[in-house]
Amino acid sequence: MTFQPTSQLRARFAASLSTMYGREVPAYTTLVDVANEINSGLGGDSRVTAERHGAIRVGTPRELRQVGQIFAGFGMYPVGFYDLRETGSTPVPVVSTAFRPVDEIELELNPFRVFTSMLTVDDDRFFSADLRRRLTTFLSGRALFSDELLTLASRAAEDNGLAEADADRFVELATAAFQLSSEPTDRAWYSELAEISAVAADIGGVTRTHINHLTPRVLDIDELYRRLQARGLHMIDKIQGPPRWNGPDVLLRQTSFRALDEARLFVEPDGTVAPGTTRVRFGEVEQRGIALTPLGRQRYDDLMAATDAAASTGLSWQDAGRSVWEASTFPLDHDGLRRAGLAYFTYRVIAARGARPLSSDADLDALITAGVVEAVPIIYEDFLPRSAAGIFQSNLTGDGAMDGERRGAHYDIGWLADTLGYTVHMPEQLYAAQRIRSLHACCAELNIDPARQSPDNLILEAQ
Ligand code: OOG
Ligand code: NI
Numbered sequence: 104m105t106f107q108p109t110s111q112l113r114a115r116f117a118a119s120l121s122t123m124y125g126r127e128v129p130a131y132t133t134l135v136d137v138a139n140e141i142n143s144g145l146g147g148d149s150r151v152t153a154e155r156h157g158a159i160r161v162g163t164p165r166e167l168r169q170v171g172q173i174f175a176g177f178g179m180y181p182v183g184f185y186d187l188r189e190t191g192s193t194p195v196p197v198v199s200t201a202f203r204p205v206d207e208i209e210l211e212l213n214p215f216r217v218f219t220s221m222l223t224v225d226d227d228r229f230f231s232a233d234l235r236r237r238l239t240t241f242l243s244g245r246a247l248f249s250d251e252l253l254t255l256a257s258r259a260a261e262d263n264g265l266a267e268a269d270a271d272r273f274v275e276l277a278t279a280a281f282q283l284s285s286e287p288t289d290r291a292w293y294s295e296l297a298e299i300s301a302v303a304a305d306i307g308g309v310t311r312t313h314i315n316h317l318t319p320r321v322l323d324i325d326e327l328y329r330r331l332q333a334r335g336l337h338m339i340d341k342i343q344g345p346p347r348w349n350g351p352d353v354l355l356r357q358t359s360f361r362a363l364d365e366a367r368l369f370v371e372p373d374g375t376v377a378p379g380t381t382r383v384r385f386g387e388v389e390q391r392g393i394a395l396t397p398l399g400r401q402r403y404d405d406l407m408a409a410t411d412a413a414a415s416t417g418l419s420w421q422d423a424g425r426s427v428w429e430a431s432t433f434p435l436d437h438d439g440l441r442r443a444g445l446a447y448f449t450y451r452v453i454a455a456r457g458a459r460p461l462s463s464d465a466d467l468d469a470l471i472t473a474g475v476v477e478a479v480p481i482i483y484e485d486f487l488p489r490s491a492a493g494i495f496q497s498n499l500t501g502d503g504a505m506d507g508e509r510r511g512a513h514y515d516i517g518w519l520a521d522t523l524g525y526t527v528h529m530p531e532q533l534y535a536a537q538r539i540r541s542l543h544a545c546c547a548e549l550n551i552d553p554a555r556q557s558p559d560n561l562i563l564e565a566q
Contacts, residue, residue: 108264109178110212112273113204116177117155117215119278124317127283127384130336130360131317134386137330138321145322150211154320156389158218159281159313160197160306162242164522167221169248171523173277174202174217176256178209178263181527183485184516188223191492194505196229196300197222198514201486205528207537210484218486222306225512228505229299238307241292245310252276283384284311287368287376300503302495305383316359316387324356324390336360336386339497343490345392345403346410346424350435352392353403353446354483357490359387359497387494393437394483394534399445406431407489441478442468447534448478449541452548465551467542476545481537485530 107115125132142151161167171181179202187195203216224230224238255273259265265273286309293308306312321327325347332338337360344356364380371377395403406427413423433445440446450467454475470476520527546553 104266104268106264106266107270109176109259110204110209112259112264112270113177113179113209113215114153114213115270115274116277117153117157117213119274120157120281120314121155121317123278123282124314127365128363128386130363131386133334133336134331134360134388135319137327137334138319138388141326141330142320142322147322150214151320151322154214156201156216156218156318157281158220158315158318160220160222160302160315161247161312162222162224162238162306164221166242166247166312167219167522168524169253170219171202171525172253172260173248173256173280174219175525176259176273177215177277178204179215179217180205181519181523181525182533183530184519184527185486185488185491186514187220187488187492187495188226188228188511190488191496193492193496193503194228194300195302195492195495196226196503196505197302197306197495198519199491200519200523200527203484205533214484216484218491220302220306222303223512223514224307227509228507228511229303234295234299238296242307247312248280249276252280281312281314283313283365283367284309285368286310287370288379288381290369290379291372293369298504301383303503305381313384315383316385318357318387318389321388321390324358324388327388328358331360341420343493344487345406346421346428348425348428350428350433351437351440351480352390353395353399353440354392355389355485355487355490356392357387357389357494359385359494361385361497391482391484393440393480394447394485394530396445396447396535397531398443399440400531402433402445406433437478437480447481447538449481449538450476450478450545451541452545453477465549467545470549475549481534483530484533 125135139152159170161170174180181200182203182205183201185199187197187199197220199218199220201216201218204210204214224235224242230238255265255269255276258269259273288309293304296308297304324342328338328342339359339361342356342358345353362382362385364382365384367379367381368376369379409427410420410424413427414420418426434440434443437446441448452475458475467476471478516527543553
């Protein structure tokens with residue numbers, strides 16, 4: 104029987120969720136078709152065509168830990184900690200991480216990632232003691248994942264894959280765990296939670312969890328936005344993240360179309376079961392650019408703040424962003440980003456053997472200029488807290504309720520690591536490590552001393 108390695112399990116899982124989500128939310132299929140049209144016109148490779156991120160939401164640390172166990176079976180590990188309670192203009196009562204492959208070879212094989220949020224039940228600003236008690240009872244009474252699924256996941260994680268029959272079962276059970284439930288929802292309970300936040304109701308008002316959206320990657324998001332609008336899809340009013348401008352794509356640009364009404368059964372207060380609708384799922388698409396160093400990220404955040412100020416004078420977000428970015432000193436090409444230490448690259452030797460330097464203190468920058476070494480941009484594989492909050496918000500009905508006078512519960516990356524039982528990597532550490540590995544490999548191949556590199560390189564190395 105053939106053994107299926109983790110990367111294959113992950114690719115199958117992403118594809119199987121995609122098929123299911125296309126059946127559940129037909130507009131998703133339109134989105135994927137249009138994204139494929141654009142990508143194939145722009146020479147997208149097989150990684151980009153298959154590339155998706157998903158989003159799920161759970162209610163308790165125990166559920167979060169189990170989700171982590173399932174994703175580990177697919178070679179996906181927690182990266183980043185996002186606290187969305189105060190990130191956007193409307194508070195969202197969740198903290199989040201992203202499960203994704205961390206290794207560049209695994210990313211290349213299949214980069215599937217899932218943005219995963221947990222309801223902050225312990226936060227007094229959202230939940231009173233009485234509601235918290237009832238919510239905790241409700242959540243501890245449900246089982247989102249079967250023992251069979253969790254056991255297969257642990258085996259897959261331990262053995263770095265599964266034999267074919269087990270692999271089939273693992274993918275089938277994992278996909279089904281994120282299917283929209285047909286079980287009737289208690290109307291009164293759902294509504295009580297919805298008063299606080301639509302997200303609280305979506306997570307804690309039902310007995311199951313579900314995939315909330317599945318996002319393809321597109322190489323030209325502005326073109327996609329136009330084409331979807333032309334097809335009559337109701338898009339949110341902006342593309343989140345940096346604007347389209349005359350410099351390089353950085354980080355992540357995302358947009359979405361509005362949540363759609365989906366039929367669901369409700370148990371009414373009088374005990375009868377009646378059809379109703381919920382509006383919790385939506386379509387999203389993203390374009391990815393180069394990963395920024397902490398220095399670059401600081402510049403990015405400053406430009407975003409300046410864009411807010413410019414947009415408040417009545418310009419559209421895109422027009423405000425473009426004028427702010429184009430008036431700034433943010434570098435206009437990858438080379439400029441690299442020289443200023445604002446973005447991450449890997450390095451590889453491209454010159455033939457005879458054309459290589461003989462001196463052991465050759466400068467990397469000079470080697471790049473001389474065409475001996477090539478700097479390849481590292482694509483940003485993660486998320487942006489502000490865009491994530493924006494995506495949540497644009498799909499919430501109502502502002503929800505938060506009592507700012509009460510104290511918020513404390514959650515941080517250490518809490519997350521303890522809860523999951525895994526190290527939580529920070530995105531920038533992964534990019535920096537990847538950069539240094541490639542730099543050292545290059546130096547070894549050229550027989551030059553990595554310690555004798557130019558100050559720019561050392562600045563980057565220290566980050
Ligand atoms: C997650 C929203 C965040 C993104 O792409 O930033 C997100 C959710 O709605 O559960 O998916
Ligand atoms: Ni998303």
